[in-house]
Amino acid sequence: LAKTTQPISMDSYEGQEVNITCSHNNIATNDYITWYQQFPSQGPRFIIQGYKTKVTNEVASLFIPADRKSSTLSLPRVSLSDTAVYYCLVGDGPKTGNTPLVFGKGTRLSVIA
């Protein structure tokens, strides 16, 4: 499985756009990139998944450059309720693949009023 590297923590003010970048230099051809969000004392929640270029849903956007060695999760106009840990994961297959996902330490986002 490709190893991922992401910042340990980030701070942002309410209303700002937050971009969290994840590097995955060893991503394989059939790997997809998935981001999860975890609130304290809750299980992680799927946010978004992509393979290349840009994916957008009601929660976030995911930008993946052509070389796919990195990806950026973009959260528009964050609020206090977006304070959470965000995990970047790389795995085979379009959904969950045939290998269990490996969660690193994630990025702890703190949104300040």
Next chain:
Amino acid sequence: DADVTQTPRNRITKTGKRIMLECSQTKGHDRMYWYRQDPGLGLRLIYYSFDVKDINKGEISDGYSVSRQAQAKFSLSLESAIPNQTALYFCATSGTRTGDYGYTFGSGTRLTVV
């Protein structure tokens, strides 16, 4: 009702005791997982099962065992609990059907071994 239900939500047990954590799901997913989370360490995989007859060890299976009683049920046992197994335990499921994206996690079981 939650898609993935874990019981108990909280448990305090003594060193050496056997304890079982239970997980049931209504997602209809074939794949189920047990993860452990310690402060600042992310989630670590204990065991996983891709169908009822399939059981696989994860990265930290020592001291744990599992049972996949049915498609919807996957339980985790600590045969003889020790204090360093104090952690937050999560069960998760995943599917392979079109539209099944990502893992669905339960709310977790907070286990304290004293």
